[in-house]
Amino acid sequence: MVLTLVSLTFLGWFVFSIYFSRSGKQHEGLVWDGNLKEGANPAPMWWFWLILGSLVFSLIYLMLYPGLGSHSGLLNWDSGSHVVRSEEAYQAEFGENRRMVRDAPLTAIHANPKAMASAQGVYNRNCAVCHGYDALGQANLFPNLVDDDWQWGGSPAQIEQSIRDGRQAVMVAWGPILGEQAVADVTSYLLALSDSPEKDHPGKMIFDQYCTACHAPTGGGMPAIGAPNLTDDISLYGNSVEALTESIANGRSGVMPAFGERLDDTQIKLLLALLTANTDPKLLVNTGASTADGESEGPDVSADEDDAAVKVTYDLLDAVE
């Protein structure tokens, strides 16, 4: 407080003294270029008024708003209560709709175009940069989210966990461990695996020994650790010989960031609905995706309640985004 006042006063005095104290007393001794004397060319007056204007503005501002030590300002404004007031207004207007979406069964959200449009909005803002606007994945780095091949599991609970907590995949680099020939063998074995694997393929022994711990004996993958199915033709990093060799020799470590802190329960529920839109509805009813407070809306939702929930109007849903 003292510092603010002292510096404002000093600034005021400084500006005044420059403009009004020089009356005639120019320094005789200092002359450049024949006629250029120090102080001969003062800064224009508008500049002085500008500085004076901002000084007065600062003083009025400091009187009205908090800014001087513990002085709370004549208007009694503070950012904390400002936030609280807008939060209250927001809750009063949209809170009920948001709660309804949070607690609605996924199938009810699927049936509501307005809710699904909000979900797409949440998706576009948070996920599209990586997974693409159509969620088809991109750049052999970000997985497709609309097919039914899920590296980390496709139940609502597993997808919710992917979104809330993020995922960190670890596939070590096998090049240094196995050597070039073995990497080539196991690559060609994987290419054969999607058709009809020969029993005595040279890559089979390597696969059984080094890879099945994570990718499962069949090569079908293990969702719990994000080890993908290697027997289908869907692949994140590519199925060409070059891409497979790169994956195996140098390893892969895809990271899906966690959104549990950035998005609230309603937004996560909407995303979950968006990503399960193509899932067989029968699979959704009994999986019991949970909201953060541990409720499970799956098993105990009867068909009647389902229908009733579909009719719920989400008129103000836009705000959810």
Ligand code: HEC
């Ligand atoms: C410690 C567990 C683990 C072991 C052992 C392991 N992998 Fe993996 N593998 C993973 C994980 C996890 C991923 C997913 C990496 C990612 O998403 O970034 C992966 C990804 C891959 C991919 C890329 C798949 C795609 O969708 O593009 C290939 C190919 C692969 N592994 C082959 C192998 C082979 C061959 C072996 C044996 C030499 C092996 N893995 C051993 C965990 C493992």
Ligand code: HEC
């Ligand atoms: C910074 C880029 C990035 C953003 C933003 C991002 N993701 Fe991801 N996501 C990834 C990557 C990379 C993976 C694959 C991780 C791996 O290799 O296993 C992934 C994986 C996933 C998976 C698991 C897929 C599977 O096959 O099991 C889901 C579900 C997912 N993301 C949903 C979302 C949603 C919903 C959002 C928006 C809230 C989002 N992601 C935002 C990069 C991103």
